[in-house]
Amino acid sequence: MAEKSIIIIGGGIAGLSAGCYGQMNGYRTSIFELHDKPGGVCTAWKRKGYTIDGCIHWLVGTNPANDFYRIWEELGALPGQTIVDHDRFLSVEGKGGKVFTVYADIDRLEQHMKELAPEDKKVIDAFIKGARACTRTSIDMPIGKAPELYGPIEGLKLMFKMMPFLRLMRKWGKTSTLDFSRRFKNPFMRQAFSAGFGGDLADGMPLLFMFMTLAWLNKKEAGYTIGGSLEFSRAIERRYLALGGEINYKSAVAKILVENDKAVGVRLADGTEHRGDIVISAADGRTTIFDMLDGKYIDDKIRGYYHQPHLFPPLVYVGLGVKRSFADMPPSVAGINFPLDKPVTIAGKKHRRMGVHIYNFDPSLAPKGKTALKVQFNTDYDYWKKLSQDLKRYKAEKEQIADQVVAALDQRFPGLAAQVEMRDVATPMTWERVTGNWRGSYEGWFPTIESAMKSMSKILPGLDNFYMTGQWVEPGGGLPTAAMSGRNVTQIICKKDKRAFVTTTP
Ligand SMILES: Cc1cc2nc3c(=O)[nH]c(=O)nc-3n(C[C@H](O)[C@H](O)[C@H](O)COP(=O)(O)OP(=O)(O)OC[C@H]3O[C@@H](n4cnc5c(N)ncnc54)[C@H](O)[C@@H]3O)c2cc1C
Structure with missing residues (x-):
């Protein structure tokens, strides 16, 4: 059979994955990526000798015991990488020296919670029981097919295999972490629990998802890859190129070319056209459906998703480089969260607590003896969109946010302000510009139980030879999901072409 060609829009993890599996299965693939580097939101950027990491906190599948490991192996993402398995998720500090540490070890977490709030034994027992049940249950989708x-x-x-998980879903899927936190009598735990499990997103974030995170961390199946997110993406890019794939950077796709209701290629923003037998969009869903295809291939179900979207909010992301080792801070997945004497105001919203991620466990992100820090806030897209029309005010706002964040950190780590060597503020406009994601949402659809259970189609009604993959067709997003989505779409294409789907490892 003559080699068929596939054009892939977007070189994020889903696009790279679709490219790798396409190459493994005898297709000739070309990726068109608007940015100048691979990875999409799985990225990082350098400033003054520091690396600001834009993504990986925990990566499900870093342990061979987890099924996703196989996908990372096939994509060449893990071999040779140093993995750190943190024994803490996060520490939430209160006033007067109280600290609630979310330990990855569930036994230790139970003991710690009962020491902090003995009066809440029943609530803690219920919580720990749910988390333990998740460690014993198959919580990952099978990757075979x-x-x-x-x-x-x-x-x-x-369904039968996933039954125990479905039972957990029924029990814990409708309880948000905020609702659960209200069951605590202990005033510190009431506050610290929701700050530790979801923060601003605790209202609406099902507790079940926190159980799943704890289960992966507990089993050491979701580590951090030293070198950070861009190095991780670059490893997959290398695998793709070694498989014979072609990647074109600074190549924004403006339109998907359609003839007789068949996708036949793409037109880039610079006007050049590229033809292929199949087109896969691994880029933002709204842009794909409504701009690249002019909204011509849609039904009520798809329109419904985009009409009243429930998205991950966009972020204000503050990266700092600090001349300090933080050797006394125990490393953790998400750092510490502490109360502020003076609230930090972002886009008109007052934040009375602040989290800081301390990358003291990854020496590759900072010069020797120094540390990269990251502070992030969920924010309002429309505020930033409006502000960005006035560049002077936009820049001034970023500066004053950096000032507030440094002052708040100096309160927690006295002397820090004088040690700051680099500060960088990314806004929803930055995410939108470099990844094209709708309203700056960094992870697509927000994971409620309803959205997680929604199957979103990888094909559009009435359009042949066209597929979608990535976080905009996999509610909840995440790196393993994006990689699996690229794998799955290739299986679907192989099936249509009556080819056996094959995988290889490097
Ligand atoms: C701060 C942050 C922390 C995160 N933490 C974790 C974590 O700890 N663990 C985890 O599993 N997940 C995490 N995620 C989520 C995870 O990174 C994403 O869900 C996943 O990487 C999405 O991959 P994707 O390929 O589907 O989409 P994207 O990464 O958005 O890729 C889409 C690609 O399409 C390109 N594109 C868009 N429009 C066009 C166009 N017109 N033409 C050409 N190219 C185009 C974009 O530039 C981009 O490269 C995090 C994300 C962020 C931002």
């Missing part, structure tokens, strides 16, 4: 290719019998078998 794309769900779209399941026959009725296989579907039933999957």
